[in-house]
Amino acid sequence: MFWLTIRSGFTFQTKKMDGTKVMGLRNVSSICSLSEMDDHDLSRLLDKPRLNIERQRSFDERSLSELPMILTRGSYDNYEGMHSPCGRSGIDTPASWDRNSFDPHPIVAEAWEALRRTLVYFRGQPVGTIAAYDHASEEVLNYDQVFVRDFVPSALAFLMNGEPEIVKNFLLKTLQLQGWEKKVDRFKLGEGAMPASFKVLHDPVRKLDTIIADFGESAIGRVAPVDSGFWWIILLRAYTKSTGDLSLAERPECQKGMRLILTLCLAEGFDTFPTLLCADGCSMIDRRMDVYGYPIEIQALFYMALRCALSMLKQDAEGKDCIERIEKRLHALSYHMRSYFWLDFQQLNDIYRYKTEEYSHTAVNKFNVIPDSIPDWIFDFMPTRGGYFIGNVSPARMDFRWFCLGNCIAILSSLATPEQSVAIMDLIEARWDELVGEMPLKIAYPAIEKHEWRIVTGCDPKNTRWSYHNGGSWPVLLWLLTAACIKTGRPQIARQAIDLAETRLLKDGWPEYYDGKLGRFIGKQARKYQTWSIAGYLVAKMMLEDPSHLGMIALEEDKQRKPMIKRSSSWNC
Ligand code: GLC
Numbered sequence: 001m002f003w004l005t006i007r008s009g010f011t012f013q014t015k016k017m018d019g020t021k022v023m024g025l026r027n028v029s030s031i032c033s034l035s036e037m038d039d040h041d042l043s044r045l046l047d048k049p050r051l052n053i054e055r056q057r058s059f060d061e062r063s064l065s066e067l068p069m070i071l072t073r074g075s076y077d078n079y080e081g082m083h084s085p086c087g088r089s090g091i092d093t094p095a096s097w098d099r100n101s102f103d104p105h106p107i108v109a110e111a112w113e114a115l116r117r118t119l120v121y122f123r124g125q126p127v128g129t130i131a132a133y134d135h136a137s138e139e140v141l142n143y144d145q146v147f148v149r150d151f152v153p154s155a156l157a158f159l160m161n162g163e164p165e166i167v168k169n170f171l172l173k174t175l176q177l178q179g180w181e182k183k184v185d186r187f188k189l190g191e192g193a194m195p196a197s198f199k200v201l202h203d204p205v206r207k208l209d210t211i212i213a214d215f216g217e218s219a220i221g222r223v224a225p226v227d228s229g230f231w232w233i234i235l236l237r238a239y240t241k242s243t244g245d246l247s248l249a250e251r252p253e254c255q256k257g258m259r260l261i262l263t264l265c266l267a268e269g270f271d272t273f274p275t276l277l278c279a280d281g282c283s284m285i286d287r288r289m290d291v292y293g294y295p296i297e298i299q300a301l302f303y304m305a306l307r308c309a310l311s312m313l314k315q316d317a318e319g320k321d322c323i324e325r326i327e328k329r330l331h332a333l334s335y336h337m338r339s340y341f342w343l344d345f346q347q348l349n350d351i352y353r354y355k356t357e358e359y360s361h362t363a364v365n366k367f368n369v370i371p372d373s374i375p376d377w378i379f380d381f382m383p384t385r386g387g388y389f390i391g392n393v394s395p396a397r398m399d400f401r402w403f404c405l406g407n408c409i410a411i412l413s414s415l416a417t418p419e420q421s422v423a424i425m426d427l428i429e430a431r432w433d434e435l436v437g438e439m440p441l442k443i444a445y446p447a448i449e450k451h452e453w454r455i456v457t458g459c460d461p462k463n464t465r466w467s468y469h470n471g472g473s474w475p476v477l478l479w480l481l482t483a484a485c486i487k488t489g490r491p492q493i494a495r496q497a498i499d500l501a502e503t504r505l506l507k508d509g510w511p512e513y514y515d516g517k518l519g520r521f522i523g524k525q526a527r528k529y530q531t532w533s534i535a536g537y538l539v540a541k542m543m544l545e546d547p548s549h550l551g552m553i554a555l556e557e558d559k560q561r562k563p564m565i566k567r568s569s570s571w572n573c
Contacts, residue, residue, distance in 0.1 A: 296389050299337060303330070
């Protein structure tokens with residue numbers, strides 16, 4: 001639905017993003033605009049493996065950068081319009097999409113160099129990238145480790161650049177770590193738990209490399225990373241899509257690894273909701289920030305990992321049961337999320353008028369949310385058109401905060417319906433100053449202040465208002481925004497955000513995060529040369545140049561789970 005098909009006759013050349021390789025000849029004589037495409041074209045884009053960037057790509061995989069002379073403003077508008085039929089945009093679109101807009105920016109080469117400096121080797125093989133290469137910082141803490149979640153944008157950058165080996169090595173190495181016995185004090189963790197991070201120790205005397213890993217037993221707060229296993233599965237699919245190499249995912253140990261991760265989440269117990277219950281700080285926001293319970297980030301990653309696993313698990317004796325449970329869970333999870341986590345103007349108005357203390361199946365206000373608990377800021381923040389998945393839903397509690405990662409992953413995994421995806425993008429545009437400001441992108445909005453900050457964070461000096469996890473701006477999120485923009489047919493939003501990032505990232509030394517309402521200040525305690533800030537930028541650039549990369553990190557709508565939910569007024573024009 002969102003991509004261009006090229007048919008016959010044209011010559012082109014292109015380079016790898018790090019400027020090292022040039023590739024072949026092609027012919028083009030006509031293109032068909034996005035509006036002429038159907039779902040089938042989208043599914044082909046998302047389904048197609050990309051062996052690597054150097055192989056001869058088929059016509060319909062070609063990048064916009066290869067079409068500079070033919071892609072006019074008109075066809076670009078068509079492209080945008082696919083998921084936003086109402087016309088739109090407070091954001092300036094480029095007058096034309098010419099070749100220059102895809103010429104490598106001077107900081108691209110610098111970014112590749114900086115990324116390569118972070119490579120970690122185990123017995124001569126690259127197995128990951130450290131979290132930050134910040135020599136100036138007095139305290140290394142654990143930023144010299146390979147974090148599973150931090151490695152994802154690095155991995156995508158390498159895949160997109162035709163270097164899948166490091167990703168394969170990483171997947172196999174972390175799989176081995178999963179097999180370790182994991183204990184916090186005297187308490188054993190589930191078999192499927194994946195590490196938050198690991199470190200390679202080099203013994204120059206014995207010429208031996210060994211690994212230490214952290215499953216939460218050393219982490220600040222002692223929380224196990226629920227997101228690691230999900231990212232691992234998502235990355236395994238990205239590798240498979242990108243290379244076309246099915247043999248890795250089909251290996252018995254990878255099949256077992258997936259099953260073990262999901263067994264942790266699919267067990268039946270006291271749960272009355274299909275969402276996954278978890279502790280505060282078990283994902284990217286790894287400190288106490290009121291993200292316990294059913295945080296959107298985990299639910300969206302859970303949904304995506306389930307769908308990725310479904311596409312890779314074998315229907316054999318061991319896989320069959322797992323597949324069945326995944327299917328049932330997906331069905332219930334998508335219904336729950338789309339119904340209860342979704343907020344737009346109409347829904348907000350409904351909650352505002354909720355009755356409370358309703359008993360029995362006929363209750364409208366199922367979780368007994370008290371309208372007085374709706375925070376004031378949301379009434380100004382909610383645009384007439386637009387919406388998002390809120391931060392958390394549990395009995396008598398709705399966390400209305402907007403979280404970037406969860407909403408972008410909801411778009412990429414198609415947890416969001418096409419209408420909801422459009423609405424999420426509409427909201428980002430409508431609240432550009434709040435969410436993007438001067439540096440993309442707010443991790444969460446708004447910040448928690450004063451008394452609430454004391455209670456919620458436990459007086460955390462790192463998470464003061466508009467800093468770090470508490471309303472800070474994280475450049476790494478640029479790749480997620482870009483992917484979501486491409487999937488919803490709105491690349492100009494990503495372009496705008498990338499332009500902003502480019503004015504400062506290199507100059508500022510690739511900070512981990514920025515502070516302030518507009519993200520103007522380099523974060524109070526931000527690391528410099530934070531690897532995922534560098535890799536996130538590169539991935540965003542490469543995706544915008546060649547949107548067919550999106551296939552490795554996005555899933556099309558699951559037709560079987562098409563929603564029965566009525567459109568609310570903010571989705572209409
Ligand atoms: C911080 C972030 C976490 C990240 C880690 C390494 O703890 O909150 O998400 O994985 O740094 O960069």
